[in-house]
Amino acid sequence: MHELAVTESILEITLRYAKQAQARRVVTLNLVIGELASIVDDSVQFYWDIISKDTPAEGARLNFRRVPFELLCLECTERFTPRGESFACPRCGSERIQVAAGEEFYLDSIEVE
Amino acid sequence: MVQRIAIVEQILNANDLLAQENRRRLDEQGVVAINMMASPGAGKTSLILRTIEALAGQLRLAVVEGDTAPVTIDADKISAQGVLAVQINTGGDCHLDAVMFQAALPQFDLKQLDLLIVENVGNLICPASFQLGTHCNVLIASVPEGDDKPYKYPNIYRGVDALIINKIDLLPYVPFDMDYFRRGVEALNPGLAVFPLSCRTGEGLEAWTAWLAAQARRQRA
Numbered sequence: 001m002h003e004l005a006v007t008e009s010i011l012e013i014t015l016r017y018a019k020q021a022q023a024r025r026v027v028t029l030n031l032v033i034g035e036l037a038s039i040v041d042d043s044v045q046f047y048w049d050i051i052s053k054d055t056p057a058e059g060a061r062l063n064f065r066r067v068p069f070e071l072l073c074l075e076c077t078e079r080f081t082p083r084g085e086s087f088a089c090p091r092c093g094s095e096r097i098q099v100a101a102g103e104e105f106y107l108d109s110i111e112v113e
Numbered sequence: 114m115v116q117r118i119a120i121v122e123q124i125l126n127a128n129d130l131l132a133q134e135n136r137r138r139l140d141e142q143g144v145v146a147i148n149m150m151a152s153p154g155a156g157k158t159s160l161i162l163r164t165i166e167a168l169a170g171q172l173r174l175a176v177v178e179g180d181t182a183p184v185t186i187d188a189d190k191i192s193a194q195g196v197l198a199v200q201i202n203t204g205g206d207c208h209l210d211a212v213m214f215q216a217a218l219p220q221f222d223l224k225q226l227d228l229l230i231v232e233n234v235g236n237l238i239c240p241a242s243f244q245l246g247t248h249c250n251v252l253i254a255s256v257p258e259g260d261d262k263p264y265k266y267p268n269i270y271r272g273v274d275a276l277i278i279n280k281i282d283l284l285p286y287v288p289f290d291m292d293y294f295r296r297g298v299e300a301l302n303p304g305l306a307v308f309p310l311s312c313r314t315g316e317g318l319e320a321w322t323a324w325l326a327a328q329a330r331r332q333r334a
Contacts, residue, residue: 002206002208002239002243005206005210006125009126009127010124012127013120013122013126017120018118021116021118023116027115031124036267036268036271038238038239038242038268069267082264085264087264087297095296097300099267099271099301103268103271105124105125105242106120106121106122106123106124107120107121107122107124108119108120108121109117109119109120109121110117110118110120111115111116111117111118112115112116113114113115113116
């Protein structure tokens with residue numbers, strides 16, 4: 001729903017780094033998005049195609065690396081993705097858990113020429 | 114030749130920086146701000162009204178009302194209590210962000226305030242991602258929404274400093290397993306301050322308002 005604001009932010013960061021590197025054009029963006037970030041790839045791509053027009057990043061490919069929501073069991077150290085209506089560890093049943101992954105939301109790198 | 118540039122910058126960095134600026138501005142004036150988030154109908158406005166009733170004698174309060182449409186129902190209810198309410202109409206946007214909050218700040222005489230309550234747009238997904246620069250993020254859950262919400266919307270439970278469980282007067286009438294709900298919350302946000310209460314009956318309100326008043330006093334000290 002707020003993908004336009006997010007895409008504008010991605011473009012701003014991209015153009016800033018591309019300019020610093022005196023790049024002629026941006027070829028690829030590598031984004032890392034955790035499952036909890038509630039961002040729809042297709043929607044970002046849709047806005048990207050519109051707002052990157054006439055910038056050095058026009059036509060750049062967006063690579064999304066999706067990071068699944070993962071919990072770490074503090075009893076048996078199992079890492080697992082909760083599916084269903086519980087956060088209990090599938091191996092030992094403990095609910096002493098910690099969020100281990102899935103909150104990532106950053107631009108990892110860009111490829112320019 | 115293609116060259117790879119390592120960046121690793123948070124996508125919402127620009128918003129977060131602006132949020133920090135908002136926070137500095139509030140700190141300079143000694144104002145504590147809280148960001149109230151919840152799904153539509155959980156009782157954000159009711160809780161704000163109850164909070165005003167309880168604290169108006171001790172603290173100087175004002176409210177920022179986030180709404181997706183230019184409807185002033187909530188702002189009117191608050192103004193009727195004699196408290197200044199400034200409305201931010203997001204124009205359909207699903208959340209408040211640091212830019213909108215910053216734009217609302219000049220409408221208050223911050224020097225004359227102790228506590229600024231921000232009512233975010235009713236939504237359990239988007240507001241969680243956008244820091245405003247407030248001192249506390251508070252989530253209001255409510256009994257009729259169901260006890261599975263921490264499991265279905267984990268993100269919003271992660272970044273909050275306090276959780277209200279509103280409408281506990283309805284517990285006898287709806288299936289809501291409080292223990293199951295709280296286990297989910299504790300897993301996502303260990304040690305979170307939780308306030309079960311009812312805006313309708315007033316039960317549990319005192320613990321919440323005492324906690325909030327303590328937050329405001331800590332800032333002034």
